[in-house]
Amino acid sequence: MTGGPAGPDPLGAAAAAVDGARQVALACHVNPDGDALGSMLALLHVLRAAGRDVVASFPTPFRVAPHYRDLPGLDLLVPPAEFPTEPDVMITFDSGSLARLGDLEPAAKGARVLVVVDHHVSNERFGTVNLVDPDAAASGVVVQALVDRLGLPLDRDAAVCLYAALVCDTGRFQYSSTTPAVFDLARRLTEFDVPVPELSRRLFEEHRFAYLQLLGDALARAELVPERRFVWTAVTQDMLRRHGVTIDEVEGLIDILRRAEEAEVTCVLKEEADGTVRVSLRSLGAVAVDGVAVAHGGGGHRFASGFSAEGDVRDVVARILAAL
Ligand SMILES: [Mn+2]
Structure with missing residues (x-):
């Protein structure tokens, strides 16, 4: 872990902050993923x-993608408008x-x-205390x-x-982030009666039939740029309307497209209602894709990143190819 201004022991500093808090306010990023x-x-x-005393929320549009709807505790979250404006201790x-x-x-702030x-x-x-571990497989x-540092027990819902x-x-224990420590934690968590098959199906496999049809459409329109080992497709507002699918349901599309043997880098562009293009990039490991995301105001990891852009999807793809 790397320390912020709080000193060399950010874990201890974070635990002390939580221990001494009147109220702890929790928030994660917009359009939250499973992590x-x-x-x-x-x-x-x-x-x-x-x-x-603890309160938790995430930003507007305050909507959870369908495959996360079984996570215990979603009903405990408060809308962003009810989040404290000056939290005593806030954790992101x-x-x-x-x-x-x-x-x-x-x-x-x-x-x-x-x-x-x-x-x-x-x-x-950007924190007072930064518990940032780039070697950790997940937040x-x-x-x-x-x-563990707080000395508090896990329960089944937390697990x-x-x-x-x-x-x-x-x-699902397939990426390069899958270390022995990951399996150690998984072993510890599954002692708590985690419904592994139901959770796996809901998180990764189950979709509405309408989504499968949109998927067929998106795969049929996908383009391969063999000389760049690059494959991409776009999901437009028109496609979403035609199939009756929401943009949140399309999150896993990139994991299907990245199966293309000819591609090193996979890109999915999603057109939001306001015309903004949400871009996701994945690499098999030979090409870093975080640079192009950061250059466009986004972020991520070396092999999985994303950003938002303005303009026509073909122009955005051309910019990505030029940057890679
Ligand atoms: Mn994460």
Whole structure:
């Protein structure tokens, strides 16, 4: 872990901040993924069980993608409008920058103590205490370390949430982030009656039929640039309307497209309702894709990153190819 201004022991500093807090306010990044939600909810469960005053939220549009709807504790979250404006101690999860906190950014700036829990190498270390471990497979791994330092027990709900964080960010124990420590944590979590098959199906496999048809459409339109070992497709508002699918449901499309044997880098562009293009990039490992994301105001990891852009999807693809 790397220390912020708080000193050489950020884990100890974070635990001390939580121990001394009147109220702890938890927030993860906008359009949260399984790690963001899972790591935040896990700490929510642990602190509630310890009788602590704790509140949790994530930014507008305050909507959870369908495959996360079984995560225990979503009903405990408050809308961003009800989040404290000047939290005593605030903890952010999986958020590489203040901007990723959307309309909760002012709360982070107004917090007396801000603890940043993350594993993105691009993390801007915007906290009073920065618990940032780029070697951690998931933010959930960092949360586990914090819970251990707090001396608080996990319960079943917290274990389910941490397990979701772990499987989402390791691609079900397939990505290069899958270390022995990951399996150690998974073993520990599955002692708590984690419903592994149901969770796996809900997180990774189950989709509405309408999504499968949109997927067929998106795959049919995909383009391969063989000389660049690059494959991409776009999901437009028109496609979403035609199939009756929401943009949140399309998150896993890139994991299908990246199966193309000819491609090193995979790119999915999603057109938002306001015309902004949300870009996701994945690399098999030979090409770093975080640079192009950071250059466009986004972030991520060397082999998985994303950003938002303006303009026509073909222009955005051309810019990416020029930058890679
Ligand atoms: Mn993560």
